Amino acid sequence: MTTELFLMTHQRPRLTDAERKALNNAVAHKRRVAARQVIVRENMPLTQCTLLTKGFVHRYKDTEDGRRQILALHIPGDFVDLHSYPLKRLEHSVAATTDVEIALFPHQAIRELTTVSPNLTELLWRSTLIDAAINREWLVSIGVRTAAKRIAHLMCELRARLERIGMADRNGFDLPITQIDLADATGLTPVHTNRMLRQLRTDGLLDFRDRRVIIHDLDRLADFAEFDPSYLFLD
Amino acid sequence: MTTELFLMTHQRPRLTDAERKALNNAVAHKRRVAARQVIVRENMPLTQCTLLTKGFVHRYKDTEDGRRQILALHIPGDFVDLHSYPLKRLEHSVAATTDVEIALFPHQAIRELTTVSPNLTELLWRSTLIDAAINREWLVSIGVRTAAKRIAHLMCELRARLERIGMADRNGFDLPITQIDLADATGLTPVHTNRMLRQLRTDGLLDFRDRRVIIHDLDRLADFAEFDPSYLFLD
DNA sequence: CGTGCAATTGACGCCGGTCAAATGAGGTGG
DNA sequence: CCACCTCATTTGACCGGCGTCAATTGCACG
Known part of the structure; x- marks a missing residue:
C-alpha cells in the first residue's frame, strides 16, 4: 500500500x-x-x-x-x-x-x-x-549548539526516524547524503563538517563514511548531543 | 470582535x-x-x-x-x-x-x-x-546570514507583519523586546547584538532604542537584509 | 585515462563569543 | 526623597571556533 x-x-x-x-x-x-x-x-x-x-x-x-x-x-x-x-x-x-x-x-x-x-x-x-x-x-541546533553537537544531534534524529520505518537500528543506518549536504543542513562549511566528523570518529561517537552511519554507543551519542526525541512526537 | x-x-x-x-x-x-x-x-x-x-x-x-x-x-x-x-x-x-x-x-x-x-x-x-x-x-537567517543581516532581516519581517495590523509604517514601529530577547531570537550574544545595532545605526539603516525601531529608508534596509516577504504569505 | 565531484588536510584569518566593568534607568523600601 | 537593588545597555580587550583559501587524494564514470 x-x-x-x-x-x-x-x-x-x-x-x-x-x-x-x-x-x-x-x-x-x-x-x-x-x-x-x-x-x-x-x-x-x-x-x-x-x-x-x-x-x-x-x-x-x-x-x-x-x-x-x-x-x-x-x-x-x-x-x-x-x-x-x-x-x-x-x-x-x-x-x-x-x-x-x-x-x-x-x-x-x-x-x-x-x-x-x-x-x-x-x-x-x-x-x-x-x-x-x-x-x-534545527533552529535550536544552529542557534545554540556547537558544530560537533549539531551533527551528532541530527544523526540521532535521523536514526530515530529511520528506526520507526525499519531502516535503522541502535548500531547505525544508511545515510545517502554527502558531507556537503550535511554541511548545508547544519549551517556549517563542508570543510568544518569534515573536521567535526573526524573528531566524532576519533571520540568513538559516530562513524559516517561511504554513505553509512555507524554508532558504537547510542546512549553516549545521545548524551553528547543532548538529544531528547520528544520533539519528534513518535508516540 | x-x-x-x-x-x-x-x-x-x-x-x-x-x-x-x-x-x-x-x-x-x-x-x-x-x-x-x-x-x-x-x-x-x-x-x-x-x-x-x-x-x-x-x-x-x-x-x-x-x-x-x-x-x-x-x-x-x-x-x-x-x-x-x-x-x-x-x-x-x-x-x-x-x-x-x-x-x-x-x-x-x-x-x-x-x-x-x-x-x-x-x-x-x-x-x-x-x-x-x-x-x-529564521533557519536560513541563522544558518547563512551574517549577524547584522540577521537583525535587519528580522526587523523587516516584524515591520511587515505589524504593518498589516496597523502597528507599523514605513518609518518604523514599537518593538517592546530587550536586546537580550533579540539576541536569543537571532542566535547571537547580547554583546554582539548590541554592537551590530550600533553598526546598523551608524550605517543609517536602523535605529532600535527605547523599545522603538526607526527606519529611515526601508528599501535600503530591505535590500541590505535581502528581505523577500513571500515567505510571509501576506497575499 | 581524463574529467569531475566528494573527501580530506593544512595554514591562516576573522566574525562573533567571552570576560569584565561602567553607565543608566526603573522600582522599592526606609 | 533618597539609597539601594536589579536588570538592560554599552564598551573594551582578548580569544577561539569556524570560515576561507588552496592543494591533494580518491573514486566513479564515460
Whole structure:
C-alpha cells in the first residue's frame, strides 16, 4: 500500500479502515525522480502534494550569495510537501537527494478527505506540524549548539526516524547524503563538517563514511548531543 | 470582535459571515497575563489554544547549558499555539513578552469547527503553516546570514507583519523586546547584538532604542537584509 | 585515462563569543 | 526623597571556533 509507511509513522489520531482506504485512494499517480532533480520549485503554484515512498528528499533555500540552507531531510513515508495544500505554493524548493519514488495527491482529493473525515484532517494537519517541530529543533541546533553537537544531534534524529520505518537500528543506518549536504543542513562549511566528523570518529561517537552511519554507543551519542526525541512526537 | 486581527491577517481562503461568527463563538474565555510570565509550559498536556489579542508573546526553548533559543515572536492577531490542537502538547514553551491579553479556544470547539467547515479548517491549518514558514526563514537567517543581516532581516519581517495590523509604517514601529530577547531570537550574544545595532545605526539603516525601531529608508534596509516577504504569505 | 565531484588536510584569518566593568534607568523600601 | 537593588545597555580587550583559501587524494564514470 502506497501510504503504508506514512501511516506507520502516524499512529494518532487512530484511523478506521475506511479512512485508511480513503487516504490510499487519494493517490492520483506515482512517479520516479532521479537523484539531484528538483521536484518542487520555490513559489510555483501547486495543485498536488508529494508523498515520498522510496529514497531521500531534501527541502532547501538558495540565497543570493550562492549559499544553500537545507531546511529538512525526508525519508520514506514522509509527506514532503503536504503543507502545499493549505499554502498553494512553497516558499522553498524540494529536490531528490537520491533516486526516489513518489506518490502524488491532488489538492482536490485532500480537500474531499477533510470534508469527509475530521479524524483524517487532524492526522494530516498533525503531520505537517511535526515537520514544523523538526524545523524548530534545527533552529535550536544552529542557534545554540556547537558544530560537533549539531551533527551528532541530527544523526540521532535521523536514526530515530529511520528506526520507526525499519531502516535503522541502535548500531547505525544508511545515510545517502554527502558531507556537503550535511554541511548545508547544519549551517556549517563542508570543510568544518569534515573536521567535526573526524573528531566524532576519533571520540568513538559516530562513524559516517561511504554513505553509512555507524554508532558504537547510542546512549553516549545521545548524551553528547543532548538529544531528547520528544520533539519528534513518535508516540 | 476577538478574532478581528486574526481574520485581518488571513484573507484566504475566504470565509462566509457564518464561518467568521462560528470562529468567534469558539472563544471560551479571555485572560490577561503579566509580562515575562509563562503561558504554556513545554510538554504539558493541552486542551485549548491561545489567540493573542493584545501585546507580544514569544515561543522558546531552554537548553541544558542555560542558553535560550527564541523560536518565534508573536504579535496581536497571532494564533500562538494553534498547533497544540493536532499535537496535544508543545515541544517548547510560550511566555508573555509584554503584558498581554489572550483568548482561549478549547480543542473541542476547534474540532467542531473543522467538522462543520472545511473552509475554516483550511484557514486554521494554513495559519499554523505560515508560522512554520517563518520558522524556516529564521533557519536560513541563522544558518547563512551574517549577524547584522540577521537583525535587519528580522526587523523587516516584524515591520511587515505589524504593518498589516496597523502597528507599523514605513518609518518604523514599537518593538517592546530587550536586546537580550533579540539576541536569543537571532542566535547571537547580547554583546554582539548590541554592537551590530550600533553598526546598523551608524550605517543609517536602523535605529532600535527605547523599545522603538526607526527606519529611515526601508528599501535600503530591505535590500541590505535581502528581505523577500513571500515567505510571509501576506497575499 | 581524463574529467569531475566528494573527501580530506593544512595554514591562516576573522566574525562573533567571552570576560569584565561602567553607565543608566526603573522600582522599592526606609 | 533618597539609597539601594536589579536588570538592560554599552564598551573594551582578548580569544577561539569556524570560515576561507588552496592543494591533494580518491573514486566513479564515460
